[in-house]
Amino acid sequence: MVRRLGVTGGIGSGKTTVCRIFRVLGVPVFVADVAARQIMNRDPAIRKEINAIAGKDLYSTDELDRKELARLIFNRPELLRRVNAVVHPAVLRMFDEWAAKSEAPYVIMEAAILFEARADTLVDRVASISAPVEERIARVMGRNDLSREEVMERINNQMEDEERDEQSYYVINNADNEMIIPEILKIHNDMLRLAEKDR
Numbered sequence: 001m002v003r004r005l006g007v008t009g010g011i012g013s014g015k016t017t018v019c020r021i022f023r024v025l026g027v028p029v030f031v032a033d034v035a036a037r038q039i040m041n042r043d044p045a046i047r048k049e050i051n052a053i054a055g056k057d058l059y060s061t062d063e064l065d066r067k068e069l070a071r072l073i074f075n076r077p078e079l080l081r082r083v084n085a086v087v088h089p090a091v092l093r094m095f096d097e098w099a100a101k102s103e104a105p106y107v108i109m110e111a112a113i114l115f116e117a118r119a120d121t122l123v124d125r126v127a128s129i130s131a132p133v134e135e136r137i138a139r140v141m142g143r144n145d146l147s148r149e150e151v152m153e154r155i156n157n158q159m160e161d162e163e164r165d166e167q168s169y170y171v172i173n174n175a176d177n178e179m180i181i182p183e184i185l186k187i188h189n190d191m192l193r194l195a196e197k198d199r
Contacts, residue, residue: 012136
């Protein structure tokens with residue numbers, strides 16, 4: 001049984017950067033966001049359920065109209081909860097199947113809402129990435145076409161860093177002046193030792 005590490009953190013915390021370093025170390029990474037997008041676009045049953053929740057066809061171009069879905073569920077937690085209840089279990093199943101096929105000592109699931117989606121139950125340990133709010137805002141505004149207010153809205157809709165850190169086995173502080181590679185190597189060696197125990 002392959003060991004599993006969950007990597008999580010709020011928007012702009014640097015999950016992608018951290019996972020890029022793990023990939024360089026040869027660790028396979030499953031990105032939950034990408035999987036969710038694929039499932040929502042390709043799975044006929046899920047497409048049907050999303051249209052039912054939205055009360056309209058969101059697939060006029062054969063791809064999910066993500067902007068329209070975001071507009072519909074914005075400030076409507078009940079709709080968001082229903083969409084998540086359809087998508088999250090499918091993503092977790094996909095991860096389970098993907099991880100089971102891996103030959104690596106351990107694999108990673110990268111997910112912003114790891115705890116909220118109960119994906120922490122599928123991994124052995126969780127590494128939480130945190131960074132100062134101002135740096136997170138600057139990173140997101142630098143790569144996305146979002147205003148400061150829109151970024152803050154997303155940050156406020158996610159779990160607090162402190163809450164995430166408390167539930168995590170490892171915490172990486174990804175502030176701009178911090179050295180994260182030694183931290184990542186420490187976690188990598190730790191996970192390899194954990195995997196070694198199973199051999």
